[in-house]
Amino acid sequence: MAPPHFLLVTLPAQGHVNPSLRFAHRLIRTTGARVTLATCHSVFHCSNIQSHDNVYNLSLLTFSDGFDDGVISNTEDVQNRLLNLERNGDKTLSEFIEANKNGDSPVACVIYTILPSWVPRLARRFHLPSVLLWIQPALAFNVYYNHSTGNNFGFEFPNLPTLETRDLPSFLSPSNTSNNIAQEVYLELMEFLKEEPNVKVLVNTFDSLEAEALTAVRDIEMVAAGPLLPPDMFTRSEPVKDQSNYTLWLDSKTESSVIYVSFGTMVELSKKQIKELARALIECKRPFLWVITDKANREAKVEGENETEIEKIAGLRHALDEVGMIVPWCSQVEVLRHRAVGCFLSHCGWSSTLESLVLGVPVVAFPMWSDQPTNAKLLEDLWRTGVRVRENEDGLVERGEIRRCLEAVMEEKSVELRENGEAWKRLAVEAGRERGSSDKNMEAFVETLFSGAEEVKDKNQCLEKSNLLG
Numbered sequence: 001m002a003p004p005h006f007l008l009v010t011l012p013a014q015g016h017v018n019p020s021l022r023f024a025h026r027l028i029r030t031t032g033a034r035v036t037l038a039t040c041h042s043v044f045h046c047s048n049i050q051s052h053d054n055v056y057n058l059s060l061l062t063f064s065d066g067f068d069d070g071v072i073s074n075t076e077d078v079q080n081r082l083l084n085l086e087r088n089g090d091k092t093l094s095e096f097i098e099a100n101k102n103g104d105s106p107v108a109c110v111i112y113t114i115l116p117s118w119v120p121r122l123a124r125r126f127h128l129p130s131v132l133l134w135i136q137p138a139l140a141f142n143v144y145y146n147h148s149t150g151n152n153f154g155f156e157f158p159n160l161p162t163l164e165t166r167d168l169p170s171f172l173s174p175s176n177t178s179n180n181i182a183q184e185v186y187l188e189l190m191e192f193l194k195e196e197p198n199v200k201v202l203v204n205t206f207d208s209l210e211a212e213a214l215t216a217v218r219d220i221e222m223v224a225a226g227p228l229l230p231p232d233m234f235t236r237s238e239p240v241k242d243q244s245n246y247t248l249w250l251d252s253k254t255e256s257s258v259i260y261v262s263f264g265t266m267v268e269l270s271k272k273q274i275k276e277l278a279r280a281l282i283e284c285k286r287p288f289l290w291v292i293t294d295k296a297n298r299e300a301k302v303e304g305e306n307e308t309e310i311e312k313i314a315g316l317r318h319a320l321d322e323v324g325m326i327v328p329w330c331s332q333v334e335v336l337r338h339r340a341v342g343c344f345l346s347h348c349g350w351s352s353t354l355e356s357l358v359l360g361v362p363v364v365a366f367p368m369w370s371d372q373p374t375n376a377k378l379l380e381d382l383w384r385t386g387v388r389v390r391e392n393e394d395g396l397v398e399r400g401e402i403r404r405c406l407e408a409v410m411e412e413k414s415v416e417l418r419e420n421g422e423a424w425k426r427l428a429v430e431a432g433r434e435r436g437s438s439d440k441n442m443e444a445f446v447e448t449l450f451s452g453a454e455e456v457k458d459k460n461q462c463l464e465k466s467n468l469l470g
Contacts, residue, residue, distance in 0.1 A: 039060075042068050137213065205426070239335075345364045365387065
């Protein structure tokens with residue numbers, strides 16, 4: 001009997017593609033499945049997906065969203081991209097499913113990351129089970145789902161911290177005025193899930209990390225499939241030795257003395273904010289390694305500001321270079337693994353958050369948008385491995401506040417945060433290693449998915465007939 005064939009559909013953004021690839025690897029390794037990863041041509045501009053071309057049982061399927069260079073500059077572009085994504089994606093995926101229908105390996109299930117609901121609706125049309133791969137924490141899913149049902153008074157969940165407005169995913173914040181499209185995508189997806197029978201959601205988390213959040217939604221079975229990180233993060237403790245400038249620089253520093261600063265590939269700081277951060281680092285007088293990529297042509301470009309982040313701090317560059325090191329890129333995992341790193345000043349993207357937990361590095365949480373405020377809340381109040389910055393009334397994090405948080409993590413709370421970090425590190429490694437709890441969850445998921453496949457198919461056919469009859 002041929003192994004099951006999964007069609008895995010993802011947005012061409014690094015925060016989607018990387019966990020999707022790692023999920024595909026885990027699925028193949030644990031169940032022997034075949035996986036076809038479908039995304040847009042522009043993915044080749046935002047990830048190392050080409051290096052996965054020769055992975056056993058993994059193949060790629062790409063289509064155009066009209067922005068093959070990956071550059072999006074305004075809201076109209078986003079709307080056009082979503083339209084093209086649905087039109088071209090529906091056509092490409094439909095043709096692929098049809099072409100494989102009578103072959104040796106027909107598509108048995110569609111898995112998709114956070115996308116408009118046309119993907120699971122396509123699966124329904126072909127009478128295939130569909131499963132959401134949620135690449136954010138389970139708590140963020142709970143917030144969106146509860147918001148879509150109207151249960152959003154204080155966002156209180158059993159055994160979980162009450163969320164204030166500042167802890168909500170930014171798309172649900174009352175102050176959100178620029179990301180209504182993203183909010184619509186999330187809520188449309190939640191509305192679809194409420195229509196479906198026997199809903200399963202795969203979550204990039206692990207059982208012991210979010211035990212309560214994974215069971216907080218009664219109508220949905222959430223399966224911990226993470227942490228979806230490089231496999232050697234669970235087996236190797238020492239960084240790879242190389243001769244890069246930043247590695248040699250780190251080698252020259254004492255243990256736990258360096259502040260590592262990175263806001264990922266999508267977040268761009270305003271000129272005011274990046275200068276406040278730069279001055280805070282100068283005044284702290286602690287060695288730092290700061291990754292500043294050229295985001296001048298990226299989606300997250302700050303409105304009305306044409307300078308790159310490096311250009312925004314040009315007047316402070318000499319003073320910064322006297323204290324620390326600025327680089328355009330580094331291997332984040334290797335840096336976090338280095339003995340010299342004592343603190344991670346992070347935007348709290350979910351992948352970065354998981355990396356900090358798996359490697360036991362305390363965090364100064366500096367969230368910007370999407371699920372990052374919720375992740376920061378978890379780091380500070382639930383897992384107690386970090387300290388979160390507070391913005392002033394204008395939304396700016398001032399240098400004094402940044403210094404306060406850095407000193408708390410590097411000095412006042414360092415012992416407590418590191419002890420908590422080591423405890424979570426052990427649990428994360430247990431879950432993520434080969435034959436760990438997440439591997440077992442994956443095996444059980446596939447087994448139950450196909451044992452109930454005929455029932456889902458019958459229900460989908462009934463839904464389709466009822467829709468046709470009006």
